[in-house]
Amino acid sequence: MIKYIFKRIFYSFLTLIILVALTFFMMRLLPGDPFIGQKAIPETTLKALNEKYGLDKPMWQQLLIYFGNVFRGDLGISIHYNRPVNDIIRQAFPYSFDLGIRALIFATVMGILLGIIAAVKRGTHWDTLSMFLAIIGVSVPGFIVGSLLQYFFALKLTQWTGIAFFPNTGWNGFAAKILPSFALSLSSLATVSRLMRTSMMDVLSQDYIKTAKSKGLSQKAIVWKHAVRNAIMPVITVLGPISAALLTGAFVVENIFAIPGMGKFFVYSIQTQDHTMISGTTLFYGAFLIIANLLVDLAYGFIDPRVKLSEVKE
Amino acid sequence: MDSKIKHIDKSQFERIGLDKSDIKTVSGQNTSYWKDAFRRLSMNKAAIAALVIIIIITLFSIFVPAFSPYTISEQHLGHTYAPLGFRDPTDGHMHLFGTDSLGRDIFTRVWYGGRISLFISFSAVLINFIIGIIYGGISGYAGGVVDNIMMRIIEIINGIPYLIIVILLMMVLPAGTMTMVIAYATVGWTGMARLVRGQIMSLKEQDYVVAAKVMGARPARIITKHLLPNTLSVVIVNITLSIPSAIFTEAFLSYIGLGVPVPLASWGTLANEGSRVFQMYPSQLIIPAICISLTMLSFNLLGDGLRDALDPRLRK
Numbered sequence: 001m002i003k004y005i006f007k008r009i010f011y012s013f014l015t016l017i018i019l020v021a022l023t024f025f026m027m028r029l030l031p032g033d034p035f036i037g038q039k040a041i042p043e044t045t046l047k048a049l050n051e052k053y054g055l056d057k058p059m060w061q062q063l064l065i066y067f068g069n070v071f072r073g074d075l076g077i078s079i080h081y082n083r084p085v086n087d088i089i090r091q092a093f094p095y096s097f098d099l100g101i102r103a104l105i106f107a108t109v110m111g112i113l114l115g116i117i118a119a120v121k122r123g124t125h126w127d128t129l130s131m132f133l134a135i136i137g138v139s140v141p142g143f144i145v146g147s148l149l150q151y152f153f154a155l156k157l158t159q160w161t162g163i164a165f166f167p168n169t170g171w172n173g174f175a176a177k178i179l180p181s182f183a184l185s186l187s188s189l190a191t192v193s194r195l196m197r198t199s200m201m202d203v204l205s206q207d208y209i210k211t212a213k214s215k216g217l218s219q220k221a222i223v224w225k226h227a228v229r230n231a232i233m234p235v236i237t238v239l240g241p242i243s244a245a246l247l248t249g250a251f252v253v254e255n256i257f258a259i260p261g262m263g264k265f266f267v268y269s270i271q272t273q274d275h276t277m278i279s280g281t282t283l284f285y286g287a288f289l290i291i292a293n294l295l296v297d298l299a300y301g302f303i304d305p306r307v308k309l310s311e312v313k314e
Numbered sequence: 315m316d317s318k319i320k321h322i323d324k325s326q327f328e329r330i331g332l333d334k335s336d337i338k339t340v341s342g343q344n345t346s347y348w349k350d351a352f353r354r355l356s357m358n359k360a361a362i363a364a365l366v367i368i369i370i371i372t373l374f375s376i377f378v379p380a381f382s383p384y385t386i387s388e389q390h391l392g393h394t395y396a397p398l399g400f401r402d403p404t405d406g407h408m409h410l411f412g413t414d415s416l417g418r419d420i421f422t423r424v425w426y427g428g429r430i431s432l433f434i435s436f437s438a439v440l441i442n443f444i445i446g447i448i449y450g451g452i453s454g455y456a457g458g459v460v461d462n463i464m465m466r467i468i469e470i471i472n473g474i475p476y477l478i479i480v481i482l483l484m485m486v487l488p489a490g491t492m493t494m495v496i497a498y499a500t501v502g503w504t505g506m507a508r509l510v511r512g513q514i515m516s517l518k519e520q521d522y523v524v525a526a527k528v529m530g531a532r533p534a535r536i537i538t539k540h541l542l543p544n545t546l547s548v549v550i551v552n553i554t555l556s557i558p559s560a561i562f563t564e565a566f567l568s569y570i571g572l573g574v575p576v577p578l579a580s581w582g583t584l585a586n587e588g589s590r591v592f593q594m595y596p597s598q599l600i601i602p603a604i605c606i607s608l609t610m611l612s613f614n615l616l617g618d619g620l621r622d623a624l625d626p627r628l629r630k
Contacts, residue, residue: 012473014470019474135611135615139614140611141562141566144585147589147599148600244475256589270571270572271571273485278485289474290473290474293473
């Protein structure tokens, strides 16, 4: 088990280093110059700017400086906003995190419930309905769901009834958080419910379920005490990829609902070619997801004894 | 004893012959694996409907831009934001899906966008398929240290969220259709490689592969003749199911402003343009949105249908 933990931590660290190097070289390869903008800059100013941001040094020196800065937690100064990237992240990330966590909780809880219903009532209308919802959720991108929700529930519903149930944009108050969280969560919800249904059907056909049934246990006890606990395992493994999908999905959802989170800054920095901002945000997201994946894997190792066993066998 | 046997006359026997109808009832018709799979698929109404929709969308994307009276960048500034089914009484211009902010015909643009979106996703998935099958084939067949190293590389690539790599690549490379393909294919192949490796690993222990090895078949022959054909069904299902994710990636990148450059149009860029005027002219977003969703839905349904048809373990 200790060996497994160290191995996972080592790989996460290696991935992180590769991500930092990758981001650095990508940013240097970018066409265009961050200082060539709206107005022409005199030669001497350009030289001074290059010196200030260390762009006049050789490549390997820049890379080492970059590594040093990143591991000290300094992501540089945004060229466009002229503010430390750390500051911007500190200010904007709580909004994104709030949105992401709401979507994550909603997606997992609702997805698991839908999956259980579909598996227990296999072949009935409930099954068809929840699987229909699941396939719609997988097939309709978040930005479309977001735009449609905003149009019908924020704009049209207010026009028809005269009461503003949901505000059009923003992140103030509970009502404003419902539509963006729902739009963001839909595709993950679909993934979770499909996975839960398959896993649940797998478990329900096992012998120990038959034993429980022949013991005379009630359907409720079998489903909740015997089946769900075992069927929930695969869902834990997709929590990592799902948090990645939610974070990147938030780029567009935040733009649609004008939420002042990281997504808005990220998309804007792409349009303005703000090197330090893009690399800083990328690294922050990358590191966040790598750590999230690591935690999920470790949690899985603790929860599921079979992971330990397979490691011993190796 | 002997004399008794000789007494039995030949005329007492009657030749029955071969009754063809009996054979049919006993053994049924001979079917190959693929014929059987096709029969199963054709019984799945949702999958067939999905297949028909995919064919229709593909044909429209190929032929509508070629035969349309308008080009994708032709502007009719006299009637911008024309509604659905608009017909100009003065010059007889007909716009089935209306026009956009510059008076460009949306019907033409939507199907041209379909061309680009489908081209990007089909070619990206094709490249993923080729890389994945080679990488996964080598890794699975070689095993041991080679397999270990190759899988660690995949693990590291997968550790970084793919959309972030794609965004970085899209920024470095010049904007264009091929860039999208390259960006997606750079990271998209890992899933296919993992799948092929897993299949090959389990197949190479099978008796018929061992037999081929004993008879002296070279690894290249074993891989191409014995192993790959048997992974085909799983690979086909995976290809079908990865097309929607390629379409989604294309739409997502276009939506955040990293799509194909301006005179061109893809479903993603159309949705992006439409979303800016969405509250006034909802049809401008809804039409590309329906195209994206319907195509993704159809491929998902077809993929599910194919999985049910091709996987022997799911048969009842």
